[in-house]
Amino acid sequence: MSAVGYWAREILDGGVPYGDYQSMGLSNRQYDILREVVAAARVAKRDQDARAAGELTDRQVRRTCAERYRDGGPSVGPWQR
Template sequence: MSIVRHWSREVLDGRGYGDYQSMGMSGGQYDILREVVDAARAVRRQGTRNVDMLTERQAREGCTAWYRSGGPGEGPWR
């Protein structure tokens, strides 16, 4: 979760995207990152200031769901 949170802040602050591997992420984490960033940008356009809470919550929920079902490895994450 922390890597998704970190890169979502970087991207939202205009410090760019990269290849997910160069960011040290798995494909699943990168998918979560894109969803988080898209949602945060939509909220910013509406004038909401507290984007950090949104990105934190969505990163946590996305990673929890991804790893609960086993994610990229074998078996569920606990």
């Protein structure tokens, strides 16, 4: 399971992440994905059940990470110089 998937499930199960996204071992891009996934999964959990939220989480994490990382990750920035 990816770090995004791990933290999404932890948050949905009532866990409280410590620190910021970096202390969670996530990049800024991964944290954006996490927030989107958790928001959608909370709706699914409220409207359906925890199982539906878990299934949505798995699907959305795989799909969104694949879409946003299809270029292989960051290619520009001060750390690349």
